[in-house]
Amino acid sequence: MWDKLEGIKGRIDEITRLLGDLAVTGNSKELQKLGRELAELKPLAEVYERYRKIRQELEENQGLVQSEKDPDMRALAKE
Structure with missing residues (x-):
């Protein structure tokens, strides 16, 4: 269970990095998907x-x- 929570923390860091990526911010579907995932995990x-x-x-x-x-x-x- 603790490993899974650490994985979630890592995924949040990854999503945050991706949201700052210009290639992702130009793709509204991917941006929405990542935003929803971040809202669920945070x-x-x-x-x-x-x-x-x-x-x-x-x-x-x-x-x-x-x-x-x-x-x-x-x-x-x-x-």
Whole structure:
């Protein structure tokens, strides 16, 4: 599942590049097709990116909880 989400992120980058290509922008059907595909994929990529950031923050906080000596800082990291 995570590989598929990474693939979606890569496809969004590719579509963005293609939308900037003059050959594609001159082809209205291809432009519409890519625009629709981008509109479908972008919400998934945004949710995935938020998930990744939250997971990273959680891992960092767990590391702080385990390594922090100050009880107040440990309590703060647990929150």
